[in-house]
Amino acid sequence: MDFKFTEEQVQFREEVKEFVTTEKEKGIFPFGNNCWMHLSSMEFSKEVAKNGLIGIAWPKEHGGRGMGYVDRVIMLEEMFRAGAPVAYHFMADRQVAPGIIHFGSDFLKKEFLPKIRNAEVCFCLLFSEPDAGSDLANCRTTAVEEGDYYIVNGQKVWTSNGHIADYGWALVKTNLDPAVSRYNAFSEMVIDMKSPGVTVRPLINSAGAHSFNEVYFDNVKVPKEYLVGTKDNGFRQIMTNLDFERAGIERLMQNSLTLDSLKDYVKTNDKGGKPLSQDPLIRDSIAKLEIEFEVGKLFIYYVASLLDKGKIPSYEAAMGKTFCTLYEAKLADVATTLMGLPGLLMPGSPEAPCNGMACEDYLWSPSYTLQGGVVEVLKNIVAQRGLKLGRKKK
């Protein structure tokens, strides 16, 4: 057992910190909460790319830096601590590129990896459908072969950043034979969002923001080379990918600025002449948040360390994501309550502490335990794969 970061890691963290501080001080990029889902800036992502901070964990032969998962967590910890607007490149860096590296053809690697590394393209994830949320294998969007193309028809929903993405990473049904198992009927493919027949319609979320969308496909032609990996093996590919990508630190820190604003509020406001931070109840509540944050962070590093050792965190990642998103879901609730009525003021309101960050975050909170797999389904995974519950006795 050794919890020490290496010299290189300590230095790397400093590098990232310095980069983020410099960019934040420029005052031109939209730093804030929900930065990987909602704060998108191609210009910022280009700066990230210039500093070699996209693709750090990809193998060198694919243009990455061949660094580890722990290194990646270190980098993201520093970016998320500041609320860096990484949404433009985030999905591509985290999910699309590793998917292409694991399963993609040389064509796809050549076509997309350099563009992703240089922050020239934004990807969205086209998985969920109206009738396929937790039950992803119920997807209905079809891709039928026709000459050199697949013809795609159907609808996706809750597509974050669908309105700014150049490409989508889609799960589509390629085997329409009803006799075939649902799990052998899907493929993964890249879809050019500018293709004729793609319509993106905005959806306003319950925090009042336009972040996700509905995406419709009407006879969209997708070149066959855009199919990723093996045809009809898409469901398994996605599930494998998820084990790698599920427990990133974005599941713990997407609203970490809220905790900072809470600490600041209680230190700078008083009640009856005493700072709120001296109130035993307030101290206890915030210390509890701090503890959960630290416990969660350790878990994220644990999962990353497993990956660095070549192990697949088949249930650990699900456990980490469950724990961390439950913390995120609680954070703004506690923050708004402790701030009291000022905590219920929205961004832009006169008198709003920290420009209404806690209140806005409260409105986003219900989404944390839903995105990328709901808590209940993750717990099923932990129970079945981790604890091996519910198996027949021999």
Added chain:
Amino acid sequence: MDFNFNEEQQMVYDSTKKFFEKETSGTLLRELMEDDKGYSPEVWKKMAELGWMGLLFKEEYGGFEGSFLDFALILEGMGKSAMPSPFLSTVILTGLIIQDNGSEELKKEYLPKIAEGECISTLAFLGRKGLYSKSELELEAKQVNGGYRISGAASFVPYAHVADNILCAAKTTDSEGVTLFILDGKAAGIETINLHSISGKGVDCLVNFKDVQATPAQIVGEAGKGWEYIEAQWPKVAVALSCECVGGMDRVMEMTLNHVNERIQFGKPLSALQVVQHMCVDMAMKLETSRHTAHYAAWQVNEGLDCTKEAAIAKSWCGEAFKVVTKIGHQLTGGIGFSEEFDLFLYTRNAKKLELLFGDGSFQRAIVADNIGL
């Protein structure tokens, strides 16, 4: 002991429900969140026609001397509909304070107007930190030439920008305590600034007072006793808010159960999953227990019993329960519930607000602790 409604209560409950079903729509509620008035004058007028504003006032002041239980049921209906209005601030936080403490002249002047729906009023008694504490008051009334000049700021004042009258709580230089003045909402020196809060753009206000003039005749009750007058209404306000929570929970429960019964995943309705069933039961437990505590406290108020503790129990319990129920509602309705097209977010916002209004859980628990000799 009888936990059920009697015939009259059932009628009040049903007719309130019907009224709001007719008058409320998702579109209207969404509009009101953006609207800078923050309430619907048309609906307000109809509420007055039903006699709700004067329900708790004496007949001689245009009221009906109705039961507080009926009043509580109306608030439950209001909570269920999520319809915002200056009802509480007008009826309890001005009307009842004047009825219980004001001079005959003030009662005759204000109560009939309120009962007829001709007067919107509000109470300005919080400082900018929004803390429910006498020491945080930021308004001061100086004695000048036999009258008063009020200066300072009050925040989180509901509907001050549309109020005909503002009841303001100010520290007076000539006495120890706090004095209540009833002011014209548009009096010289009053500036209202709309705050954009979780419940919308036209509800809460910051009110700046600059040398606002008042005469001794505008003092409600005795000078220096204002804070006690406000505290005396606390149980009624707490119960009223608790009932709003119960109504809100009831609606969230309905929409969630409806969703999990309708939505098919894995080849069957979500409600067939045991995990989902348990989450629904958690909601149901919150709702049922909240209803009992709120009704019990309302009954105590109605009987004229001292219910400081019971009201605090109700507010602490119902306020937090409503919030938890909206959270479970969100978890069970997934992406759909997180979109603005679905009504749940209206309740999520109300619940968070109601949790904090007139004291959050720990504030109420402190009252309970005081009441059990700790």
